[in-house]
Amino acid sequence: xxxxxxxxxxxxxxxxxxxxxxxxxxxxxxxxxxxxxxxxxxxxxxxxxxxxxxxxxxxxxxxxxxxxxxxxxxxxxxxxxxxxxxxxxxxxxxxxxxxxxxxxxxxxxxxxxxxxxxxxxxxxxxxxxxxxxxxxxxxxxxxxxxxxxxxxxxxxxxxxxxxxxxxxxxxxxxxxxxxxxxxxxxxxxxxxxxxxxxxxxxxxxxxxxxxxxxxxxxxxxxxxxxxxxxxxxxxxxxxxxxxxxxxxxxxxxxxxxxxxxxxxxxxxxxxxxxxxxxxxxxxxxxxxxxxxxxxxxxxxxxxxxxxxxxxxxxxxxxxxxxxxxxxxxxxxxxxxxxxxxxxxxxxxxxxxxxxxxxxxxxxxxxxxxxxxxxxxxxxxxxxxxxxxxxxxxxxxxxxxxxxxxxxxxxxxxxxxxxxxxxxxxxxxxx
Amino acid sequence: xxxxxxxxxxxxxxxxxxxxxxxxxxxxxxxxxxxxxxxxxxxxxxxxxxxxxxxxxxxxxxxxxxxxxxxxxxxxxxxxxxxxxxxxxxxxxxxxxxxxxxxxxxxxxxxxxxxxxxxxxxxxxxxxxxxxxxxxxxxxxxxxxxxxxxxxxxxxxxxxxxxxxxxxxxxxxxxxxxxxxxxxxxxxxxxxxxxxxxxxxxxxxxxxxxxxxxxxxxxxxxxxxxxxxxxxxxxxxxxxxxxxxxxxxxxxxxxxxxxxxxxxxxxxxxxxxxxxxxxxxxxxxxxxxxxxxxxxxxxxxxxxxxxxxxxxxxxxxxxxxxxxxxxxxxxxxxxxxxxxxxxxxxxxxxxxxxxxxxxxxxx
Numbered sequence: 127x128x129x130x131x132x133x134x135x136x137x138x139x140x141x142x143x144x145x146x147x148x149x150x151x152x153x154x155x156x157x158x159x160x161x162x163x164x165x166x167x168x169x170x171x172x173x174x175x176x177x178x179x180x181x182x183x184x185x186x187x188x189x190x191x192x193x194x195x196x197x198x199x200x201x202x203x204x205x206x207x208x209x210x211x212x213x214x215x216x217x218x219x220x221x222x223x224x225x226x227x228x229x230x231x232x233x234x235x236x237x238x239x240x241x242x243x244x245x246x247x248x249x250x251x252x253x254x255x256x257x258x259x260x261x262x263x264x265x266x267x268x269x270x271x272x273x274x275x276x277x278x279x280x281x282x283x284x285x286x287x288x289x290x291x292x293x294x295x296x297x298x299x300x301x302x303x304x305x306x307x308x309x310x311x312x313x314x315x316x317x318x319x320x321x322x323x324x325x326x327x328x329x330x331x332x333x334x335x336x337x338x339x340x341x342x343x344x345x346x347x348x349x350x351x352x353x354x355x356x357x358x359x360x361x362x363x364x365x366x367x368x369x370x371x372x373x374x375x376x377x378x379x380x381x382x383x384x385x386x387x388x389x390x391x392x393x394x395x396x397x398x399x400x401x402x403x404x405x406x407x408x409x410x411x412x413x414x415x416x417x418x419x420x421x422x423x424x425x426x427x428x429x430x431x432x433x434x435x436x437x438x439x440x441x442x443x444x445x446x447x448x449x450x451x452x453x454x455x456x457x458x459x460x461x462x463x464x465x466x467x468x469x470x471x472x473x474x475x476x477x478x479x480x481x482x483x484x485x486x487x488x489x490x491x492x493x494x495x496x497x498x499x500x501x502x503x504x505x506x507x508x509x510x511x512x513x514x515x516x517x518x519x520x521x522x523x524x525x526x527x528x529x530x531x532x533x534x535x536x537x538x539x540x541x542x543x544x545x546x547x548x549x550x551x552x553x554x555x556x
Numbered sequence: 557x558x559x560x561x562x563x564x565x566x567x568x569x570x571x572x573x574x575x576x577x578x579x580x581x582x583x584x585x586x587x588x589x590x591x592x593x594x595x596x597x598x599x600x601x602x603x604x605x606x607x608x609x610x611x612x613x614x615x616x617x618x619x620x621x622x623x624x625x626x627x628x629x630x631x632x633x634x635x636x637x638x639x640x641x642x643x644x645x646x647x648x649x650x651x652x653x654x655x656x657x658x659x660x661x662x663x664x665x666x667x668x669x670x671x672x673x674x675x676x677x678x679x680x681x682x683x684x685x686x687x688x689x690x691x692x693x694x695x696x697x698x699x700x701x702x703x704x705x706x707x708x709x710x711x712x713x714x715x716x717x718x719x720x721x722x723x724x725x726x727x728x729x730x731x732x733x734x735x736x737x738x739x740x741x742x743x744x745x746x747x748x749x750x751x752x753x754x755x756x757x758x759x760x761x762x763x764x765x766x767x768x769x770x771x772x773x774x775x776x777x778x779x780x781x782x783x784x785x786x787x788x789x790x791x792x793x794x795x796x797x798x799x800x801x802x803x804x805x806x807x808x809x810x811x812x813x814x815x816x817x818x819x820x821x822x823x824x825x826x827x828x829x830x831x832x833x834x835x836x837x838x839x840x841x842x843x844x845x846x847x848x849x850x851x852x853x854x855x856x857x858x859x860x861x862x863x864x865x866x867x868x869x870x871x872x873x874x875x876x877x878x879x880x881x882x883x884x885x886x887x888x889x890x891x892x893x894x895x896x897x898x899x900x901x902x903x904x905x906x907x908x909x910x911x912x913x914x915x916x917x918x919x
Contacts (some may be wrong), residue, residue, distance in 0.1 A: 133694070138627055162560060267620045270723050275613040295646045300562055303622045303640040312727070402700045474560070481646065488644030536597055 134357060138304030143242055143356050148498065151205070153245055158205035161248030165471045168197050171471060200457045200468040203250055207209065207462055209255065210243045214459050217449035219258040226281045229269070230311055230344055236265030238307045239350040243300040243356075251471040252296065257283070260293035268305045279411035292481040307353075308360035315364060321373060345446060346438035356434045360427075364434035368442070374431070382424030384415045434482055573651055575602055583721075584618065584665035587887040589654070599654035600638060603890050604647055618650055618720030625696050625719040626650070626820065635688035635717040638902060655717075656710050657876050658885040660765070661703035664772050673873045674831050677769045678861070680706075681762075683714035688762055689853035691716070694753040699736040701761035701862040703768060704889055713869035717889065725754065734808075735771040737761055739784050739861035740774050744795055745847050747785050756847035759856070763842030769838075770828050786812050792843055793818030800846035833909025834861040 134140055145153065203211070215517065223233035234273055240261040259282055268274050275287040283289075298305070318336045321327060342365040347353060352361050367374035389479075450455055474480055559567060576589040578631045585605045592598035605619045617636075626637035636824070639651040659681060665668050669685040686705060691698050707717045726732050731751040743760030747754055767775035776791060778784030789795070793814040795803045803809060826900070831839070838861045841851035862868070 136628070136630055157561075164560065246562070263614070267615065267617070268619075268624060272613070272617045272620075291614045295642060295648075298615065298648075299566055299642060302565075303623055304627055305620070307629050482647060483643065490645075555842065 134307075134308075138306060139307060140301075140307050140357075142302055142304050143238075143354065146354060147351070150351060150354055154205045154209060155249050157205070157246055158208055161250050161471070162202045163435075165202070165250055168472050169199060173193060173396060201465060202469045203248075203462065203465055207465070208244070209248045209460050210458070211249050211466065212241060213256050214350055214455075215249075215254040215448060216240060217446065218255075220345065220348060220446075221266075221450070222258065222282060223262055226262070228266070229271075230340075231264045231309060232269045232271065233344070234309050234311075235268050235307045238353050239265055239268075239301060239305075241353070242349075243297055248301050248471075250466060250469050251474045252293075253470070253475055253477065255344055256275060256289055256293055256477055257297065260290050263290050264294055264297055265303075268307070286478075289478050291475040294476065294478075300403050308358045309526065310347070310365065311340070311359040313359050313362040314339055314343060314366065317362060317377060320376065332373070335366060335370035335373050339365040341443050342368055342438060345443045346441045349441050349445075351439050352437050353436060355437070358429070360430055360434050361386070361438075363431045364438050365408075367431060367435050368438060378424060378428060378431075382419045382421065384419040385421075412520040496525065559798055564759055569639055569642070570649070573600060573602065573638065575629065578887070580891040582888075582891030584616070585891045588606050590651070590891060595790065599656070601650055601652045602885060603617075603650040603653045605650070606644065607647060615648065615861070621722050622650065622719045623648070625722045626652075629691065629694060629696065629719075631687060631690040632713060633683045635715045652717075653709070653715075655707040655715055655886055657708035657712070657890055659704045659708060660706040660714065660769070662877055662885055663708075664768060666701055666877065667772055670875050670877060674835070674864070675866040675869040676874055677766075677831060678835075678866070679874055680769060681766055682715055682862060682868050683871075684716070684765065685856045686780055686854065687714075687716040689857055690757050691722075692758070696722055697725060697755065698722050700738060700741075701765065702738050702741045703765055706765070706802045707854065707886060707889060708876065712874040712876060715722045726752070728752075732817070739781065740777050742763065742784065743847065744785065744788050744803075744845055745806065747788070747808070748803065748806035749793075750806055755853055756850045759842050759850050759853060760847075761812065761858070762853075766839050766842060777910060782810075785810070787818055787844075791819070793845060795845045800849075803846070832864065834859075834864050837861065857906060861908060862899050872898055 200251070217238055219240055220233055223236060228236075236258075240258055242253075243261070244255060259279075263273075263275070263278055275291060278289045279285065279290060314336065318332055322329070339362070343362070346365065347356075347361045347370075352364075356364070363374055366377070378540055399440075557815075572593055574593055576591065576642060579587045579589050579601065581587075585603050585607070587604045588604065589599045590602045592600065605616070611617075623637075623640065626635065627640075630636070634653065634833060635881040636653040638653060641649050643649055663672065664726060674887070684701075686699065687702065698716065698719065700718060701716070703720045705716065707715050709715060711749065721736050723732065729752075734746045734749045734751060734753075737746060741761040741764045744755060744759050748828050764775055776784065776787040789811050792809050793799065794817075795809075796811075797804055799818055819834070821836055821840050824840060825833070828836050828839055838851070838856065838859045841859075842856070859894045
């Protein structure tokens with residue numbers, strides 16, 4: 127079987143959820159722009175909007191994709207603002223996980239789920255306070271801990287399991303059904319075991335490094351984009367380097383120890399090795415070695431680890447306090463959340479209502495998706511008229527009524543429960 | 557309601573396949589025959605996971621596990637998960653490769669019409685061993701290996717299916733449930749309630765499948781766990797501190813009072829000699845009582861039996877059954893519910909309910 131690298135490239139973590147920083151930020155921009163357009167459309171189609179905002183104008187019906195110049199529409203969050211809120215809610219997620227005494231793997235998986243979900247879904251579309259609990263719930267399951275939903279919600283001082291269950295499928299879909307997350311925790315244990323196998327090791331130093339590195343792994347990579355950009359082993363090395371740079375470098379230099387022999391000086395010019403006859407026989411092997419564990423590879427690896435180290439260094443575990451600091455929240459987070467409360471998606475925000483609407487729609491569309499193949503051929507024929515047609519047809523006949531009360535409810539919440547919306551997502555202070 | 561990008565993506569995925577007739581209906585899932593819209597000759601099995609009445613906590617554990625592991629494991633001897641989508645009523649649909657030739661159990665049982673020999677057994681066992689090695693090499697325990705989870709593709713390739721009980725290797729020291737693997741294929745450490753175990757549990761099941769392929773009947777078919785232990789003691793030997801240091805510490809360790817010494821290779825030759833002395837050697841190593849002494853999946857692949865005569869039969873020449881019966885068999889295999897309810901490890905507090913499992917539905 128292939129090398130570990132080749133195998134990592136088979137994982138969904140690499141294939142679906144690894145991006146360069148440029149790719150990631152352009153995805154977030156796209157998600158943000160698409161959400162603005164859709165929410166603007168949906169808000170404008172609500173007659174109640176007139177009551178909700180000042181001075182209805184004719185332009186309310188022609189949504190502006192920027193969402194800024196139309197007075198009737200609220201100000202939308204920008205992509206960087208969304209990212210900042212996602213980071214804030216990730217810290218909330220980790221606190222909630224601590225509160226419920228979950229394992230490191232569960233918390234880490236849940237955090238990865240949450241951040242992945244909001245790469246292709248806007249925080250203006252689906253409610254982050256609910257989705258972070260959903261991510262924790264599904265994180266438990268993904269890590270093999272199957273818990274009763276009733277007990278689960280109680281842990282967070284919530285009454286209603288329905289909204290968590292309603293979000294589960296949505297989350298799963300947003301993860302593109304890839305629910306295996308690879309973490310750096312085991313890699314750290316392995317690295318420490320390797321370091322400990324050397325003679326004359328300073329055990330106290332190793333112990334301290336492991337403790338600190340683990341502390342970093344529990345927070346820094348989870349609240350940053352590290353999982354999108356780096357492999358678990360790179361993240362582990364970066365955390366170890368932050369904990370004890372000397373030890374990390376020792377591991378790297380030991381691994382990439384190949385020094386080109388003097389006769390190999392032509393390693394970069396393959397032609398040279400072919401001309402020298404039998405004496406150079408082992409040369410190709412040596413070249414391979416140089417490529418895998420030589421100085422060029424070493425420097426490349428060191429560069430990557432350094433970049434990851436920088437990223438983790440910006441969110442060291444001490445920053446946990448930053449994200450719960452009242453002054454910080456008041457200055458940076460509260461304004462964004464107020465903004466969010468005004469620009470959220472009227473059709474998607476309430477997960478329970480959303481699920482109900484979906485089910486009704488499904489029931490209407492084909493009485494039994496599970497029934498005879500004939501039924502399915504029917505719905506297939508419908509589908510030919512493109513999904514959009516289908517959906518708008520449904521809206522014309524069936525959706526108008528159930529939509530009305532739902533909308534009122536969402537708007538009502540927005541207007542009446544602003545204070546509650548800003549509450550701690552899992553109950554009071556811990 | 558208009559579609560968001562994530563919903564559109566799902567819709568596109570769903571539209572890639574056309575669902576056909578129902579192959580099977582069960583409490584856990586319904587299975588349909590389907591085909592690709594673009595290439596109607598590409599057949600698939602669509603396993604639609606039902607929203608379960610008895611499981612109130614959202615997506616059911618078997619569905620979560622199956623999704624998690626099949627999404628990651630890509631190997632010719634493991635059933636391929638081609639796609640996943642949700643239907644409108646929010647049911648999970650797993651699109652699996654279509655395996656039209658039934659399963660190993662069918663072939664084993666049909667004594668009258670299906671004849672096979674040592675080369676055929678070697679071929680099937682080789683494919684099974686590769687599948688198990690691949691799982692273990694990826695740190696996944698299957699935990700339900702048995703003949704009717706070994707499905708057969710159109711070209712004769714054997715594919716390990718049903719990952720509804722699978723899990724990742726636990727970190728040392730972390731507990732797992734002992735209530736896994738269908739009884740007849742369950743190793744003694746699990747019958748004794750071990751909470752820490754590894755790939756050796758699957759290897760025992762492989763040994764049981766191997767034995768069953770040879771004698772064409774389940775080798776150790778206990779009706780209860782106690783009976784299963786008694787059968788192991790009688791047919792293989794009684795686990796004792798001498799042959800398995802530490803076994804008496806396992807919390808459910810009880811064995812019949814008349815201790816049977818572990819049988820040597822010679823004792824197996826009469827009943828299992830059809831696969832030759834080397835084959836019997838491999839069999840005996842897979843059923844070592846002490847899991848530490850049991851052969852590993854990797855060592856299995858290095859065993860000399862594969863390289864001695866007869867050669868494994870080419871997969872296209874393997875005996876097979878064809879026709880509708882096999883079709884229904886895949887439906888029946890995929891929809892079957894496997895028995896676990898609760899899982900190991902630490903959940904958020906207060907959630908530990910160790911419910912006993914019923915594996916009786918297997919037979």
